[in-house]
Amino acid sequence: xxxxxxxxxxxxxxxxxxxxxxxxxxxxxxxxxxxxxxxxxxxxxxxxxxxxxxxxxxxxxxxxxxxxxxxxxxxxxxxxxxxxxxxxxxxxxxxxxxxxxxxxxxxxxxxxxxxxxxxxxxxxxxxxxxxxxxxxxxxxxxxxxxxxxxxxxxxxxxxxxxxxxxxxxxxxxxxxxxxxxxxxxxxxxxxxxxxxxxxxxxxxxxxxxxxxxxxxx
Amino acid sequence: xxxxxxxxxxxxxxxxxxxxxxxxxxxxxxxxxxxxxxxxxxxxxxxxxxxxxxxxxxxxxxxxxxxxxxxxxxxxxxxxxxxxxxxxxxxxxxxxxxxxxxxxxxxxxxxxxxxxxxxxxxxxxxxxxxxxxxxxxxxxxxxxxxxxxxxxxxxxxxxxxxxxxxxxxxxxxxxxxxxxxxxxxxxxxxxxxxxxxxxxxxxxxxxxxxxxxxxxxxxxxxxxxxxxxxxxxxxxxxxxxxxxxxxxxxxxxxxxxxxxxxxxxxxxxxxxxxxxxxxxxxxxxxxxxxxxxxxxxxxxxxxxxxxxxxxxxxxxxxxxxxxxxxxxxxxxxxxxxxxxxxxxxxxxxxxxxxxxxx
Numbered sequence: 016x017x018x019x020x021x022x023x024x025x026x027x028x029x030x031x032x033x034x035x036x037x038x039x040x041x042x043x044x045x046x047x048x049x050x051x052x053x054x055x056x057x058x059x060x061x062x063x064x065x066x067x068x069x070x071x072x073x074x075x076x077x078x079x080x081x082x083x084x085x086x087x088x089x090x091x092x093x094x095x096x097x098x099x100x101x102x103x104x105x106x107x108x109x110x111x112x113x114x115x116x117x118x119x120x121x122x123x124x125x126x127x128x129x130x131x132x133x134x135x136x137x138x139x140x141x142x143x144x145x146x147x148x149x150x151x152x153x154x155x156x157x158x159x160x161x162x163x164x165x166x167x168x169x170x171x172x173x174x175x176x177x178x179x180x181x182x183x184x185x186x187x188x189x190x191x192x193x194x195x196x197x198x199x200x201x202x203x204x205x206x207x208x209x210x211x212x213x214x215x216x217x218x219x220x221x222x223x224x225x226x227x228x229x230x231x232x
Numbered sequence: 233x234x235x236x237x238x239x240x241x242x243x244x245x246x247x248x249x250x251x252x253x254x255x256x257x258x259x260x261x262x263x264x265x266x267x268x269x270x271x272x273x274x275x276x277x278x279x280x281x282x283x284x285x286x287x288x289x290x291x292x293x294x295x296x297x298x299x300x301x302x303x304x305x306x307x308x309x310x311x312x313x314x315x316x317x318x319x320x321x322x323x324x325x326x327x328x329x330x331x332x333x334x335x336x337x338x339x340x341x342x343x344x345x346x347x348x349x350x351x352x353x354x355x356x357x358x359x360x361x362x363x364x365x366x367x368x369x370x371x372x373x374x375x376x377x378x379x380x381x382x383x384x385x386x387x388x389x390x391x392x393x394x395x396x397x398x399x400x401x402x403x404x405x406x407x408x409x410x411x412x413x414x415x416x417x418x419x420x421x422x423x424x425x426x427x428x429x430x431x432x433x434x435x436x437x438x439x440x441x442x443x444x445x446x447x448x449x450x451x452x453x454x455x456x457x458x459x460x461x462x463x464x465x466x467x468x469x470x471x472x473x474x475x476x477x478x479x480x481x482x483x484x485x486x487x488x489x490x491x492x493x494x495x496x497x498x499x500x501x502x503x504x505x506x507x508x509x510x511x512x513x514x515x516x517x518x519x520x521x522x523x524x525x526x527x528x529x530x531x532x533x534x535x536x537x538x539x540x541x542x543x544x545x546x547x548x549x550x551x552x553x554x555x556x557x558x559x560x561x562x563x564x565x566x567x568x569x570x571x572x573x574x575x576x577x578x579x580x581x582x583x584x585x586x587x588x589x590x
Contacts, residue, residue: 118240126238144289179297184241188293224320225289226279 017227018059020094020143021047022087022127023103026150026206027064032199044208049215054222061094069107070123076112084123087130095136096143099222102127103148103192105174106204109167117170121177128185144225145187148218149175151196151210157203164204190221261587262287266295267324268586270305271349272449275321296322304328304348304585324348329585330387332379332394332427333577335434336368336412338402342573343375345383348585350445350578354382355570364408365415372396372417373424380425394427395579397434397572400480430579436475438537438567438575439466443473444582447535447563454533455525458571459514459548461489465521469529471588481521483513496540511551519555526560537565539572 021027029045031038042048042062051060065081073079080086083104091097104127107113108120115123128145137143152171157164175191182189195217196210206214259267265285269276276284278292285292299305306325329348334341337360345354358375360367380388396417402409418429432440439456442448448456452471458464463481467474484492488506495504522534536552538545545564552562567574582588 122238122240125241180241183294183298186288186290186294188290189297220320224278225293226277226282228279228283 016059017057017098017230018061018094018096019050019099019101019222020061020063020091020097021050021101021103022083022090023064023101023148024068024083024107025064025066026106027062027103028066029064029211030066030205032201032205032207040208040211044211046206046211046215046218049212050218050222053215053219058098058222061097063090063094067107068104069113070104070120071126072108072113072123074107074112081107084127084130087127088134091131091134091136095134096138097136098138098227099144099146099225100131100136101146101148101218103150105178106150106153106171109153109170110163111165111167112163117173117177118180120170120174121181124178125181125185128181128187132185145185146218146221146225147178147182147187147189149178149189149191149193151193151198151206154198154200154203156200160203167204188221188225190217192217259585260295262291263295263299264585265587266292266299267304268588270322270324271444271586275323277321281322302328326351327387327390329390329392329581330383331392331577331580332376333397333573333575333579334372334375334394334421335397335572335576336372336417337399337572338363341368341371341375342570343379344570344573344577345379346445346574346577346581348581350441350581352570352574352577353387354379355573362408363402363412365411368412368415369417369420372421376421376425391427392584393580394421394425394429395437395576396421396429396431397437397576397579398431399434428580430583432576432579433475434572434575435464435466435478436473437579438565438571439468439473440582441567441571441575441578442535442537442565443468443471444578444586446566448533451533453529453531454535455522455531456535456537457518457521459483459518459536459538461486463514463517463521467525467529467531469531481517483517484510493539496544511548514548515551515555518552522556522560532559532561534560534562535565536562537567537571539569542566542568 029040031040043052047060047062067077067081068083069081071084072082074081102124105120108115108123124147131145132142153167155168175193179189192214195213196206198204199207266281269281269284278296282289282292303325305322307320307322326347326349331346333344340360341358343356344352346352356375356379358371360371398413418431421429435458442456448454454468456466456468461484463483491506492510495507536545536548549562549564565571
């Protein structure tokens with residue numbers, strides 16, 4: 016049995032698109048659940064999504080627990096050994112309060128990759144495989160979130176390119192979620208049910224494409 | 233001084249314009265290693281590429297993405313096996329690169345353009361009125377221009393280079409012929425086309441083409457023999473062609489070869505005395521060559537190439553099978569009469585995209 020950690024924000028947590036903050040899709044609807052349905056007989060799929068999680072920043076409004084960097088180490092230690100870590104973050108870094116360019120958001124993802132590589136959290140003390148997933152661009156209309164995400168429409172469209180640069184520089188796997196899903200028009204930045212399903216399928220294919228040798232046990 | 237661990241990453245080599253010049257950038261050794269594997273085996277998964285190359289999964293992932301961006305490989309459809317997860321085979325994109333081959337023969341310039349997987353897309357033969365530097369020069373440039381005009385703009389932008397081959401010597405070579413062999417056509421062609429030019433001995437080039445696209449794709453030890461008025465063998469051991477001094481064994485004189493060649497062109501076979509004598513001598517001399525080779529190097533494959541239609545090569549092959557021992561497998565080249573120009577065309581692909589040098 017292999018294990019994959021899905022480390023992300025509200026779109027990994029399964030936050031619904033309707034503007035009801037506590038609402039979460041059922042476990043088999045959100046993408047890690049879809050993934051579990053597809054590869055669950057061979058993989059332990061671990062969900063670690065938190066609404067509002069950033070790549071590397073404390074959030075002065077939402078709290079320091081949203082910092083994706085400080086939680087990453089204890090999180091990995093709780094779940095190791097891991098074969099694969101999927102990181103899908105960056106959407107919350109688009110918030111105007113963080114004042115980050117797309118390149119800097121990508122560098123935050125790069126910092127997480129460096130942190131993972133500094134820990135022997137893989138099987139047999141190796142480093143796990145790492146898959147960076149660029150989140151899909153926001154919708155053009157961000158409704159009541161327009162102020163919070165001022166300028167995010169344009170910046171989010173540059174993320175995939177910047178993430179690929181980071182993936183290249185760190186020699187890790189990369190997937191652009193924008194190729195298969197869009198942010199919902201309902202609130203502008205969350206995924207709807209169909210998007211979770213499509214993303215789960217796409218991630219399953221990406222995992223398979225990495226190629227995994229037969230396990231001996 | 234900032235902490236360089238957090239310096240912005242270098243720009244990714246992205247093909248901004250499809251069909252741009254990106255692919256002519258030098259590929260890294262690891263990229264060429266992966267392309268060599270894909271040239272050898274059609275459709276490999278990333279797992280297989282990792283196992284064959286010894287590179288890590290994440291390195292393979294980065295390389296495959298870089299090759300995808302430059303349209304050199306295409307991702308196949310996911311194959312769902314009965315057991316295990318689906319696998320996505322990766323193949324070379326036939327239209328990801330093109331290459332021009334020019335062969336200077338005694339009587340003509342033979343030319344061909346092949347695509348990335350070795351399929352000919354254009355061919356021509358331009359006779360040489362006389363064999364001197366000026367005539368060869370003019371015919372080479374004219375031939376290249378004519379071939380290039382058959383390609384679209386997009387394909388022209390994907391040309392990996394020009395391969396040029398010449399024989400080791402011309403029969404009955406006078407000073408004019410010597411001057412042709414000594415002249416730097418490489419530089420002429422580079423200046424005329426703007427492409428990188430690769431030069432090689434004609435037989436070595438076609439033998440190396442066999443290892444890249446032909447019958448020797450997956451064979452490491454073999455004897456390759458090009459047959460015309462002479463036997464021109466090349467020994468390939470461990471996938472490497474021995475390029476040192478190689479014997480050239482005479483089969484007949486050029487006049488007899490011309491007769492044979494003409495007879496073959498007109499469709500004659502058994503009933504023509506020139507052809508049957510040529511066949512007989514080839515089989516006899518090649519047979520004894522194989523026999524003496526066998527006393528110090530064990531090769532189990534013989535590949536025969538000749539500037540004749542495939543049906544004639546097949547006849548030679550079956551003649552040879554009767555002559556040599558059963559544990560030597562004899563095959564005919566699939567490249568046909570254009571094998572030398574084809575060999576020239578594989579030179580740029582070999583040099584730019586594979587981990588071995590021809």
